[in-house]
Every structure is written in structure tokens, then in C-alpha cells.
Amino acid sequence: MIPRLTARSRAAGPSPAGFDRRLIPPMILGSVLNPVNSSMIAVTLVPIGVAFGAPPAETVWLVSALYVATAVGQPVIGRLVDMYGPRRLYLAGTALVGFAGLLGALAPSLGALIAARVLLGLGTSAAYPAAMRLTRAEAERTGQDSPAGVLTALAVANQTVAVVGPALGGLLIQLGGWRAVFTVNVPLSAACLVLGALRLPRSVTRRRRLDVPGMALFAVLLIALMLFLMEPRTGRWYLPVLSAAAAAGFALRELRVPDPFIDLRLLGGNGPLLATYARQLLGYTTAYAFMYGYTQWLEQGRGLGASTAGLALLPLSAAALTASALTGRREAVRAKLVTGSVLQLAGCAVLLVIGDRSPFWLLLAVGVLLGVPQGLIGLATQTALYRQAEPERIASAAGLLRTFMYLGALGASAATAAFYPHRADTAGLHDLALFMLAGSALLLATTLPDRSLGRPATRDTRKA
Numbered sequence: 181m182i183p184r185l186t187a188r189s190r191a192a193g194p195s196p197a198g199f200d201r202r203l204i205p206p207m208i209l210g211s212v213l214n215p216v217n218s219s220m221i222a223v224t225l226v227p228i229g230v231a232f233g234a235p236p237a238e239t240v241w242l243v244s245a246l247y248v249a250t251a252v253g254q255p256v257i258g259r260l261v262d263m264y265g266p267r268r269l270y271l272a273g274t275a276l277v278g279f280a281g282l283l284g285a286l287a288p289s290l291g292a293l294i295a296a297r298v299l300l301g302l303g304t305s306a307a308y309p310a311a312m313r314l315t316r317a318e319a320e321r322t323g324q325d326s327p328a329g330v331l332t333a334l335a336v337a338n339q340t341v342a343v344v345g346p347a348l349g350g351l352l353i354q355l356g357g358w359r360a361v362f363t364v365n366v367p368l369s370a371a372c373l374v375l376g377a378l379r380l381p382r383s384v385t386r387r388r389r390l391d392v393p394g395m396a397l398f399a400v401l402l403i404a405l406m407l408f409l410m411e412p413r414t415g416r417w418y419l420p421v422l423s424a425a426a427a428a429g430f431a432l433r434e435l436r437v438p439d440p441f442i443d444l445r446l447l448g449g450n451g452p453l454l455a456t457y458a459r460q461l462l463g464y465t466t467a468y469a470f471m472y473g474y475t476q477w478l479e480q481g482r483g484l485g486a487s488t489a490g491l492a493l494l495p496l497s498a499a500a501l502t503a504s505a506l507t508g509r510r511e512a513v514r515a516k517l518v519t520g521s522v523l524q525l526a527g528c529a530v531l532l533v534i535g536d537r538s539p540f541w542l543l544l545a546v547g548v549l550l551g552v553p554q555g556l557i558g559l560a561t562q563t564a565l566y567r568q569a570e571p572e573r574i575a576s577a578a579g580l581l582r583t584f585m586y587l588g589a590l591g592a593s594a595a596t597a598a599f600y601p602h603r604a605d606t607a608g609l610h611d612l613a614l615f616m617l618a619g620s621a622l623l624l625a626t627t628l629p630d631r632s633l634g635r636p637a638t639r640d641t642r643k644a
Contacts, residue, residue, distance in 0.1 A: 199318050199330060206375035207314060210270055210307025211334055212341040213277055213368060214250060217300050219345025221246070224358040231358065232290045245294050248406050249301025251586040252399045257302070258309030258579030259441055262572060263390070265383025266310035266317075267376065273306025274372035281365025296362065307372070308334075308582060309575035312566065314380070316574045327566060332508025335559050339501050346490075394433050394441035401426035402583070409590040411597075442580075446570060452632055453568040453577065456561050457584045459517065462623040463557035464588030465595075466524050466616045470550050471496075473596045473612045474531075476604035478543070482536055495544050499551030504559055513567075514633035516560035520553035521627060524620035527553075531613035535606050557623075564633065 221242055229239045261269045280299035287293040311334055315327045352360040401423050408419035434440040447453065471493075478489040507516060527550035534542065561581065569577035599612040627633065 198322065199327075202379045203314055203318070204330065204333060206270070206372060206379050207307070207311040207330075208333060208337045209368070209375060210274055210372050211311050212337050213274070213307060213365070213372070214301075214304035215338045215342040216345050216348070216368075217297075217304060217365070218243075218246060219342045220349030220352070220361050221297075222346050223349040223353060224361050227353065227358045228290070228293065232293075234290050238290060241294050242297050244410055245297040246301040247586050247589065248403055249298045250305050251406060251583045252402050253302045253305030254309060254579030254582040255442070255576050256395050256398070256579070257305045258576035259395070259573075260390075261306070261309045261313050261575035263388055266313045266575070267380040267382055269306045270310040270376050270380060271373060273303045273310075274369050274376060276303030277372070278366050278369025279303075281362045281369065284362030284365075285359045287359075287362075293362075300365065305579065309579045310380075312578040313575040315566070316571055317381075320571070328509055328511055328563065331562055331566065332504060332559065335508065335555075335562060336501060336504050339497070339504060339555070339558075342497075388439055391434075391437055391439065391441040394430060394437065397426050397430035397433060398441060401430055406587070406590055409587070409594050412594050442576070443573070446573075450568060450570075452630075453565065455626060455630065456564045456568060457581065459557070459564075459623055459626060460561045460581055460584040461588045461591075462619050462626075463520065463524075463553070463561065464585045465591050466528075466619045466623075467550070467554050467557075468589040468592035469595055469612060469616050469619075470527070470531075472592055473599070473604070473609060474546075476596070476600060477606070477609045480604040481606050481609060482538075482543070492540070492543050493547055496547035496551035496554070499548045500554035503552045503555030507556065508559060511563050513560045513564045514627065514630065516556040517627040517633065518624065520556035520560065521620050521624035523549055523556075524553045525617060525624065528613045528617040528620055531616070532610055534609070 225236070225239045225242065228234070228242065229236065257269055257273065276299055280296045280303055283299065284293055284296035287296055315330050318330075319327060349361050352364055356363065404419045404423035404426065408416055408423070431444060434442055434444045475489060475493060478484045478492055482489075484492065527546055530542070530546045530549060534546065562578075565577055565581050566574070595615050596612060599608045599615070601608075
């Protein structure tokens with residue numbers, strides 16, 4: 181049963197004919213908490229290492245901790261959103277962000293700082309599933325299932341914040357040191373709490389049993405897998421074994437309980453949604469491999485300074501934002517996926533001919549070529565999921581989509597480390613490009629024959 185919005189919460193709302201635009205500010209502000217914290221940390225690793233006398237091998241956990249916590253937290257909290265409504269989880273999650281920001285600002289050690297990042301990952305996991313649940317609820321309320329503009333606003337806001345995050349982090353460090361990067365979460369949390377309390381509708385829910393064992397097994401499965409992907413080597417063989425054992429236990433549990441955390445029977449029968457998760461993984465593995473690998477090559481293989489390398493990546497971000505903004509109003513899922521995968525293939529082909537003597541304009545051009553797919557593929561998979569997921573589980577399905585994105589990021593990181601064993605040279609870049617080329621070809625191969633993407637299946641919005 182989908183949580184219903186109460187009449188009292190809608191009494192002062194707009195006409196049932198249109199999307200309640202009062203919901204958009206809290207939805208967007210809450211959803212950008214994750215990308216802003218993911219991107220700002222990049223410029224703090226060095227000063228934090230100096231402050232605590234920690235090497236890069238230890239400070240990198242400030243990045244990894246948030247990735248792991250978010251990958252686990254998004255589908256788990258998404259399930260809670262489906263069960264108890266978006267308002268409660270949104271408010272609880274954004275309150276946790278404020279607490280985590282305060283903990284980070286006062287942290288006496290690197291360990292406490294990593295704990296703050298874990299809490300930030302969990303706290304920022306609530307808003308995106310809540311936004312997807314609210315979007316679905318508005319479609320049910322109005323009877324007009326046309327959320328393209330809202331989904332585009334969410335995507336563009338997240339991409340924009342991810343781009344400006346490092347610059348914002350640098351400004352905060354200049355104003356108040358690296359602790360200001362954590363402190364900024366306190367006013368952001370307060371703003372979300374005020375907007376959420378004033379504008380998010382209350383929900384009427386039926387009391388149901390929470391599948392805690394299923395959630396715990398899922399967490400073990402995913403954490404063990406992600407820890408292995410961060411540093412894959414034979415000495416860590418026990419991690420994939422633990423992940424496989426947890427996966428087996430998780431499958432047995434979910435197939436037996438009446439109200440599972442993830443309904444594997446339902447998911448297994450939803451081929452289009454499974455394909456969307458696979459495309460999310462493939463698309464973002466290529467995107468992150470380029471972001472990680474190309475940036476390192478620009479500095480080590482091409483010999484550019486850090487600031488110049490950052491400048492060379494600006495066209496990547498600009499192209500992604502432009503593609504999202506220009507195409508967002510039209511769903512066109514299949515066209516976006518096909519175009520995105522073809523452009524990824526073209527970009528990877530260009531990487532194969534780039535060398536340490538390549539002109540600077542070519543370095544910029546490959547960023548544009550691989551930036552457009554980032555904007556197209558992210559929008560396409562988000563829209564496809566909205567159409568393909570069961571309405572009763574839209575928030576947990578959306579959270580799982582983000583999990584596959586983070587798995588792609590970790591897979592890309594592992595591939596980059598494998599192809600750059602000593603330094604980011606041109607030969608390693610070309611090997612990485614072949615890896616990306618294979619992933620892009622698989623993305624295209626899974627998209628071209630899928631005619632259902634021309635008009636994604638719309639679940640009955642009147643269910644509930």
C-alpha cells in the first residue's frame with residue numbers, strides 16, 4: 181500500500197491540475213546535499229592530512245566512507261520512504277546531515293572525521309528517494325503523469341552542484357579552514373528542515389514489519405563487495421567470498437518473507453528495470469573511468485599543472501549540463517541512451533589516438549565528446565526507472581539506481597589503478613580507453629534491440 185497524502189496537508193495547495201511547485205525547493209535542496217559533500221571533499225584531503233599527520237592512503241577513506249554509506253543507505257532508506265512516507269525520512273535524514281556536519285567540524289581525530297562522513301552518507305541518502313516518491317505521489321494526485329521537467333530539475337541541480345563543489349570547498353577553506361567544509365552542512369540542514377516541515381505533505385501509512393535481517397544481509401553483501409573493488413588483490417579473497425555468502429543468504433531470506441526489503445520475485449520479473457540498472461552501471465563505469473583516468477593522465481602523462489588540468493575538464497561539465505538542460509523536457513529514453521553510447525564510443529576512439537604531444541584543443545574536444553553522454557545517460561536511466569518501477573517501491577528502486585552508479589564509480593577506480601600501476605602514462609590511458617570502449621559497446625548492444633524504450637512502460641498511477 182502506497183502511503184497516502186492527507187487532505188489537511190493539501191488544503192492550502194494548488195489546483196489538482198498541476199504539480200505542487202512548493203515541493204520543488206525542498207526536493208532540490210535536499211537532493212544536492214550528497215553531490216556537494218561528495219565533491220567538496222576533494223580539495224580538503226591535503227589540509228586534513230597535514231592537520232592529522234595522515235598519509236593519502238588514510239585520508240582517501242574520507243571519500244570511500246561516504247561512497248559506501250550512500251550506496252548502502254540509498255535503497256535501505258528508500259524502502260523506509262516507501263513504507264512510511266517521504267516527509268519523515270526527509271526530515272530525519274537532513275537532521276542527521278546537520279549533526280554529521282557539526283561532528284566533522286569538531287572532530288578531534290581522523291577516525292571521528294571518517295565517522296562523520298559515514299553519517300553524512302546515510303543522512304544524504306534520504307532526499308533523492310523522497311523526491312522520487314513525491315514526484316510519483318503528485319502524478320497520482322493530479323492524474324497527469326508528466327514528470328520530465330521535475331526529473332530534469334533534479335538532474336541538472338545535482339550535476340551543477342557536483343561541478344561547483346570543489347570551487348565552493350576551496351572558498352570555504354579560505355574563509356574558515358577545512359572544518360568549514362563540514363560546518364556548511366549545519367545551515368544547509370537547517371534550511372532543509374524548515375522547508376521540509378513547511379512544505380512536505382504528511383502521509384497516512386499502515387503499520388508493517390520492517391525486514392531488518394534482509395537489510396543487514398544486503399548491507400554486508402554490498403560493503404564486502406565495495407571494499408574489495410576499492411583495492412582488489414588476492415590477499416583480500418575473503419571479501420568476495422563474504423559478499424557471495426551474504427548474497428545467498430539475502431536471496432533465501434527475501435524469497436521467503438511476505439514483505440521483503442527487495443522483492444526479488446517482482447524484480448526478477450521486471451526485465452526492463454533490471455536492464456536499466458545494468459545500463460546505469462555501464463554508463464557510469466565509463467563516465468567515472470574517464471573522469472579519474474583522464475585527469476591523472478593530464479597531470480602525469482601530459483605534464484599539465486593541477487589548475488590547467490582542471491581547466492581542461494570544464495568542457496566536460498559544461499557539455500553534461502547543456503545536454504541535460506536542452507533535452508530534459510522530452511523523455512526520449514531510447515534516443516538518449518543510443519546517442520549517449522555512440523558518443524561514448526566516439527570519445528573512447530579519440531582517446532586511443534591522444535598522446536603527450538596532442539594539441540590542447542583536442543584535449544578539450546574529447547571532454548565535450550564524453551561530457552554530453554553524462555547528461556543524456558543519467559537523465560535516460562532516471563526517467564526509465566520512474567516508468568518501470570512499481571509505484572509501491574519507487575523510492576527503494578530509485579535508491580538502488582544510485583547504488584549501481586556508485587558501483588560503477590568503484591569499478592572505474594579499480595580499473596584506473598590496474599591500468600596505471602606506477603604512473604598515468606599514455607600506454608595506460610590507451611588501455612583504459614579500450615576498457616571504456618568495451619563498456620560503451622555493451623551499453624549500445626543492450627539498448628539498440630530494446631524497442632520498449634521508445635515508450636517506457638508506465639505503471640498504473642492510480643494504484644494505491
